Amino acid sequence: MIDNPGGLLPPGLRLGNVMSAVFRPSRRQLMAGLATLPLSAVLRRAFAADDGLTFDELYGKVGVLGLEFSEKVKTLTGHDVAMRGFMAPPLMAEAAFFVLTEIPMSICPFCSSDSDWPDNIVVVYLNEKQTFAQAGALIEVRGRLEMGSWTDPDTGFLSLLRLRDADYATV
Amino acid sequence: MRIILAALAATTILTGAAQATTVYPLDRATILAGSPFDFKVELKGVLKAEDVKVTVNGEDYKAVFGAPAEFVADEKGKDDKGLGSAMILRGLKLAKAGAYKIDVTAAGETKSITWTVFGTPETAKAKNIIFLLGDGLSVAHRTGARIMSKGMTEGKANGRLNMDDLDRMAFIGTSATDAIATDSANTMSAYMTGHKTAVNALGVYADRTPASLDDPKVETIAEALRRTSKKSIGIVSLAELEDATPAAVVAHTRKRADKPEIVGMFYDVKPEVVLGGGSAYFLGKDVPGSKRKDDKDYIKLFKDAGYALATDKAELEAASGNNTGKLLGLFHTGNMDTILDRKFLKKGTVGKFPNQPGLMDMTKAALEQLSKNPDGFFLMVEGASIDKMSHPMDWDRALYETIEFDQTIGLAREFAAKNPDTLIVVTGDHAHGASIIGTIDDEKPGTDMREKVGVYADAGFPNYEDKDGDGFPDKVDVTRRLAMFSNNFPDYYETFRPKMDGPFEPAIQNEKKEYIANPAYKDVPGAVLRTGNLPRSSDTAVHAVDDVVLQATGPGLEEFKGYMEESDVYRVLVDAFALGAKPAK
Numbered sequence: 001m002i003d004n005p006g007g008l009l010p011p012g013l014r015l016g017n018v019m020s021a022v023f024r025p026s027r028r029q030l031m032a033g034l035a036t037l038p039l040s041a042v043l044r045r046a047f048a049a050d051d052g053l054t055f056d057e058l059y060g061k062v063g064v065l066g067l068e069f070s071e072k073v074k075t076l077t078g079h080d081v082a083m084r085g086f087m088a089p090p091l092m093a094e095a096a097f098f099v100l101t102e103i104p105m106s107i108c109p110f111c112s113s114d115s116d117w118p119d120n121i122v123v124v125y126l127n128e129k130q131t132f133a134q135a136g137a138l139i140e141v142r143g144r145l146e147m148g149s150w151t152d153p154d155t156g157f158l159s160l161l162r163l164r165d166a167d168y169a170t171v
Numbered sequence: 172m173r174i175i176l177a178a179l180a181a182t183t184i185l186t187g188a189a190q191a192t193t194v195y196p197l198d199r200a201t202i203l204a205g206s207p208f209d210f211k212v213e214l215k216g217v218l219k220a221e222d223v224k225v226t227v228n229g230e231d232y233k234a235v236f237g238a239p240a241e242f243v244a245d246e247k248g249k250d251d252k253g254l255g256s257a258m259i260l261r262g263l264k265l266a267k268a269g270a271y272k273i274d275v276t277a278a279g280e281t282k283s284i285t286w287t288v289f290g291t292p293e294t295a296k297a298k299n300i301i302f303l304l305g306d307g308l309s310v311a312h313r314t315g316a317r318i319m320s321k322g323m324t325e326g327k328a329n330g331r332l333n334m335d336d337l338d339r340m341a342f343i344g345t346s347a348t349d350a351i352a353t354d355s356a357n358t359m360s361a362y363m364t365g366h367k368t369a370v371n372a373l374g375v376y377a378d379r380t381p382a383s384l385d386d387p388k389v390e391t392i393a394e395a396l397r398r399t400s401k402k403s404i405g406i407v408s409l410a411e412l413e414d415a416t417p418a419a420v421v422a423h424t425r426k427r428a429d430k431p432e433i434v435g436m437f438y439d440v441k442p443e444v445v446l447g448g449g450s451a452y453f454l455g456k457d458v459p460g461s462k463r464k465d466d467k468d469y470i471k472l473f474k475d476a477g478y479a480l481a482t483d484k485a486e487l488e489a490a491s492g493n494n495t496g497k498l499l500g501l502f503h504t505g506n507m508d509t510i511l512d513r514k515f516l517k518k519g520t521v522g523k524f525p526n527q528p529g530l531m532d533m534t535k536a537a538l539e540q541l542s543k544n545p546d547g548f549f550l551m552v553e554g555a556s557i558d559k560m561s562h563p564m565d566w567d568r569a570l571y572e573t574i575e576f577d578q579t580i581g582l583a584r585e586f587a588a589k590n591p592d593t594l595i596v597v598t599g600d601h602a603h604g605a606s607i608i609g610t611i612d613d614e615k616p617g618t619d620m621r622e623k624v625g626v627y628a629d630a631g632f633p634n635y636e637d638k639d640g641d642g643f644p645d646k647v648d649v650t651r652r653l654a655m656f657s658n659n660f661p662d663y664y665e666t667f668r669p670k671m672d673g674p675f676e677p678a679i680q681n682e683k684k685e686y687i688a689n690p691a692y693k694d695v696p697g698a699v700l701r702t703g704n705l706p707r708s709s710d711t712a713v714h715a716v717d718d719v720v721l722q723a724t725g726p727g728l729e730e731f732k733g734y735m736e737e738s739d740v741y742r743v744l745v746d747a748f749a750l751g752a753k754p755a756k
Contacts, residue, residue: 059459062523064450064482064501065470067460089680104679104689119451119460119504132682136690149457151464160459 053081053145055102055120058161067119069147073161077147083122083163084140084171087133097125097152100163104136123152123159124166133170141168191215191282194273195376195387197348198284201365201738203291204268204751206395209387210240212258213379215280217245223258223277232273236263246380254379261388268751289742291751296726298547298592300744301538301583304362305576306355306416307558307569308599308719311606315566315653316573318607319635320642333581334597337722339731343740344718345601349377351716355558356427358600358737359419363551364389365741373415373433374423383426392744393421393440396549399750403496403548404442405537409507409530409572410555411449412437416600420551431463438472443496444540444550446487446533448503460504473499483526491536498540502527509556509674511571511647518673530554530579538586547592549748552579561603562711564663565675566655567647569605574642587725594727594747598740599719604658604712611667613650620667620697624654647671657712661703664692678703678710686710 053076061068088099100122124141133139143166151158195211202208212225220242227235240260245253265271268290275282305312313334317323321330347357349369357368366389369377375386396402408417413430421440422433434452437445453469454461474480481487481500490498503524512519513527521527528536534552541548554576560568580597587593609630615623625631634651635644647669654667663677678686685707692698705713721740723731727747731740745751 062460062504064504064524066454066458067504069459089682089684103676104691135679135681135687149459149461156464158456158462158464 051076051081053083058120073147076145079145080142081145082140082142084138087139097123100124100141123162125162125164127165127167138171139168140171141166192275192280194275194282194284196286196366200286202286202288203365203745204288205264205266206390207262207264208389210260210263211378211387212275214256214277216255216278218256218277226274228272236260249381291746291749293749293752295749297594297747300549300594300747302551303580303583303597304416305554305557305599307561307601307603309602309605312557312569312573315570315607315655316577319570319644320574323632332577333584334577334722337597338724339728341721341731341733341735342718343598343721344736353601353714355600356415359416361737362740363392363419365738367738371427372425373419373427375425377425383424383429386425388423391421393442395750401546403541403544405444405541405548405550406442407533407537408447408553408555410447411506412445412447413449413452416553417447434469438469441476444498444537446500446537448505448507450501451504453501484528484532487528487532487536491539496540496543509560509568509572510575511568516671530575531582534579534582561605563675563677564657564712565670567669568674571643578642592726594725596723598721602715602717602719604715605655607653607655609654610651611654618697659705660701660712661686661705661709662688663701664688664698665701666692666695666698
């Protein structure tokens with residue numbers, strides 16, 4: 001919460017993102033230079049340079065008394081990574097993020113009132129608005145990996161892992 | 172992960188009947204003599220306190236209730252909308268049994284209702300009660316479990332389930348105060364408090380204000396036991412412990428999704444044995460895997476309160492032998508896996524939580540601990556995933572769960588055989604719209620799965636085998652298996668086959684928030700699209716309004732008969748324990 005006091009800054013306008021832009025000029029330039037190409041082609045090209053991370057690799061230890069992030073997640077934190085998964089439908093129109101899940105899922109498969117998610121989800125903050133991926137379509141997301149508990153100021157959604165400044169394409 | 176905003180709880184409407192004078196407890200409420208409950212009157216208009224007259228059996232209410240109610244000039248709804256005046260008196264107790272007619276008269280409003288306050292025999296009939304709740308347990312589950320587990324020859328069952336030989340039966344109506352349809356919160360709450368309530372509510376009447384934790388409370392059986400006895404309390408479930416059924420033993424909230432708060436309610440009551448899933452809500456928010464929004468570490472709090480902690484099957488076995496008398500077992504961050512996944516297929520989340528105990532292991536450990544109390548115990552055991560697998564129409568998992576639940580009933584019966592002062596109650600909380608209609612026979616010609624469904628004489632008998640005698644078919648994907656279908660469903664692909672790769676997920680949400688058939692099953696050979704008959708907002712099959720069957724054996728059973736409602740069952744339980752006897756402890 002400290003990095004976005006009171007939620008006054010929209011995602012994408014925080015100091016951390018400015019820093020990341022400095023460290024990642026190539027992608028911005030690429031995007032600008034290839035603006036006439038279909039977006040997905042650009043993304044596919046860009047993804048090739050990233051480190052891949054799978055849902056199986058998120059946690060080193062899973063237990064009743066808590067989970068532990070894997071060494072790979074710790075190492076990749078702060079870096080660009082690519083992850084494949086499925087986009088859960090946006091929580092609400094104003095949400096600045098979506099949830100990436102390992103398998104296509106409904107919000108709560110079993111109950112009428114709860115909003116429980118599996119442990120292995122990743123919250124994705126996009127760098128610019130993109131259309132909703134068709135339900136059940138496998139997507140690849142690239143963004144800067146962020147680790148640790150964080151509460152979305154607009155929705156109260158608590159997440160442990162995030163991809164910041166991200167974009168995605170259907171695989 | 173967790174949503175704080177109520178925006179997603181679309182099915183939880185946090186208001187009572189709008190635009191009518193309402194008195195809580197509602198008309199025809201049955202109230203255990205001496206049990207504390209909250210009295211509330213919701214008025215339509217904004218009134219002055221002196222303009223509202225409330226009488227009880229013709230007397231001023233203050234004389235009967237012993238205290239004045241707090242008067243709220245104008246209750247606030249969503250966006251600070253005025254709802255009208257209200258009167259609230261919390262923790263009221265009525266010691267004397269009988270009819271209580273409440274009359275409310277105010278400017279332009281009148282309301283007249285009657286409660287029945289009931290006592291119990293002075294002497295308990297039972298020392299122990301084992302209440303076994305099959306979540307969603309419907310007739311088809313029983314039939315299917317019997318055929319799968321025992322087999323059938325020439326139309327006669329080759330064996331009997333444990334539940335087949337309980338002595339008494341009743342048909343149980345399950346409807347909620349706000350709908351004929353129902354969920355696991357209000358249904359179990361009615362069993363555990365004697366008061367019917369609204370869908371999604373636990374241990375409270377659903378009032379009109381948006382807050383979920385201020386609704387008029389009623390006493391749970393756990394609280395009644397604490398108030399009147401020295402009996403031990405046990406709660407065992409394969410679900411998250413914060414899930415509706417186990418929560419209903421202790422909780423008070425309008426919204427079953429208040430799971431972090433529900434853990435606190437477990438802690439307030441401190442049942443001696445608490446075994447299940449849902450550790451995520453026991454962990455402080457900074458522990459990865461936590462679903463809390465605060466730093467409370469309930470694992471530590473329970474340990475500090477003298478609880479032994481078990482986190483897997485081996486630890487449970489070790490802990491059940493100890494003498495602390497208090498046992499907290501948490502075996503999963505969320506819902507525990509089904510027995511088909513745990514024991515046979517190793518799918519679901521079994522890879523992450525490989526050493527989960529089963530319902531039998533947990534019930535055995537609970538009975539070992541609880542039976543040490545010379546004053547007796549109340550044990551609630553939930554077969555949770557009968558329901559959790561019937562929603563997504565994963566019938567094979569649901570029936571294996573029913574078999575495991577039935578084996579647990581066998582364990583309870585063994586205990587009762589040695590301890591005949593034990594009342595066993597077996598029931599469901601609501602039904603599912605599921606039926607067995609025949610078999611599916613892979614050996615029938617062709618590739619069109621629909622033509623392989625055997626009906627009437629063509630159904631024959633399934634070819635499940637149980638060579639190891641564990642009560643479960645050795646193989647779930649036999650060539651001639653039970654054909655079970657739901658009468659209600661979202662769009663989904665019917666595959667006519669067991670789901671060998673993990674529990675079925677029939678539908679997923681699209682960008683319009685509508686549930687569409689999950690394309691992951693589209694290419695299963697023979698799969699056909701079934702266009703749903705439910706609203707497109709329904710993610711899975713829904714509960715049915717049909718009656719459920721209750722069965723019982725042991726002292727106190729004679730009160731179970733004919734048609735009853737869940738709220739009536741509570742009275743049988745407290746009669747068996749004589750919880751209305753005087754003087755209290």
